[in-house]
Amino acid sequence: MDRKQHIAIFTTASLPWMTGTAVNPLFRAAYLSKDGERKITLGIPWLKSKDQELVYPSNITFRYPSEQERYVRQWLEERTGSKSTFDIRFYPGKFAIDKRSILPVGDISEIIPDEEADIAVLEEPEHLTWYHHGKRWKTKFRLVIGIVHTNYLEYVRREKNGQLQAFLLKYANSWVVSIYCHRVIRLSAATQDYPNSIVCNVHGVNPRFLEIGKKKLEEQQNGQKPFKNGAYYIGKMIWSKGYKELLKLLHDHQKELSGLEVNLYGSGEDSDQVREAAKKVGEFMRVHPGQDHADPIFHDYKVFLNPSTTDVVCTTSAEALAMGKFVICADHPSNEFFKQFPNCRTYSDPKGFVDATLKALTEEPSELNDSLRHELSWEAATERFLRAAQLDQPLKKLESAPSREIFASTSFNLISNMEDASTYLHNLASGFEISRRVFGAIPGSLKPDEELSKELGLAVPSERQGSGSRT
Structure with a gap:
């Protein structure tokens, strides 16, 4: 045949x-x-x-x-x-x-x-x-x-x-x-x-995100500061995507995280409720409509906060890693794949979330080497699938x-x-x-x-x- x-x-x-x-x-x-x-x-x-x-x-x-x-x-x-x-x-x-x-x-x-x-x-x-x-x-x-x-x-x-x-x-x-x-x-x-x-x-991740990561690496190697903004989260704006957990963590630990501004991006059935809940957390919370994660407005963020445990393998976490950012996520089976990346920081309790976030804000992300960059690519994903x-x-x-x-x-x-x-x-x-x-x-x-x-x-x-x- x-x-x-x-x-x-x-x-x-x-x-x-x-x-x-x-x-x-x-x-x-x-x-x-x-x-x-x-x-x-x-x-x-x-x-x-x-x-x-x-x-x-x-x-x-x-x-x-x-x-x-x-x-x-x-x-x-x-x-x-x-x-x-x-x-x-x-x-x-x-x-x-x-x-x-x-x-x-x-x-x-x-x-x-x-x-x-x-x-x-x-x-x-x-x-x-x-x-x-x-x-x-x-x-x-x-x-x-x-x-x-x-x-x-x-x-x-x-x-x-x-x-x-x-x-x-x-x-x-x-x-x-x-x-x-x-x-x-x-x-x-x-x-x-x-x-x-x-x-x-x-x-794998959209090749566009790996290209963004390469540009950020070049900036870092040229002595520039590649990440000028703090923390953000992007995801479909429904409570089950981790918004409830994130708002609670930020509300309960405002003192430890004082000075941190967090921007939320998303659209969905619970957008109005999330926006109202974010107002109660504090003025340091900003809520924005959903955007393409590859949009330039995300390029300068250094820390991606993702407390969701309903995802199986979170696409936006993979994209953030590909762009060279820190990813703060729960110690959960859905994030097991990401643990091989030095810029992935997991936590198992609220104190761990606070510690990981504060540490990421004061450090610069590690360089993503060719081997790890390949692991995020669709070429590697296709090899794993076969x-x-x-x-x-x-x-x-x-x-x-x-x-x-x-x-x-x-x-x-x-x-x-x-x-x-x-x-x-x-x-x-x-x-x-x-x-x-x-x-x-x-x-x-x-x-x-x-x-x-x-x-x-x-x-x-x-x-x-x-x-x-x-x-």
């Missing part, structure tokens, strides 16, 4: 929504396709105009998928300095207001023809398969790799009846991920554990995987039969509107409606949605 290995990457968001699952899979597709050895397809959600208005910032909307594709490619090319060579295909999606998430509509695996279905990468596998109804991922693709981005259990615990919800969600996640994925990559140990999983940070997914092996090793008939083992057959039964049960439950609604699916998401179908060039569905898709 002389054709190229085909990797189809499915993700749960797209630009211009500046969220991790929009940006990181996009870079992954770009860097996997760079050497030309593989064919890469990125599958992203297409939303109807009313959903686009709810999700995308600055009143940006698109009439056609081709318009959004041009926007995505232009954004990427401005940051990588080269044209992208991978394919982009859209699947139908709907925005769930209660979950603040885009959820797939119908069987999204259909955007990849069967003859191209080699390897699937599910970015947020639980999210993509909670309500999946259609062909079984493991049947269509020879290898299915899940990359766990989000600490859903931590978010749910913060809601009403959070412990019970987290308990139920943990088992639901384990169920769908185990029946639909062969291998699972967890970005950090902060995520839920899964069978056949490995912990590995397979993300190793963790075992895709650094020749394609023939995947092709020659033995079929279940070769295995005479009773235990293997029992496990296979149990998994088949479990998959059948999920497919059955996800095939009826009533049962889907019970488990939190968006109404009418079993199959795309007429409007979504026309916009994506799909067959217009009949009035009655069926429930007997193949598994």
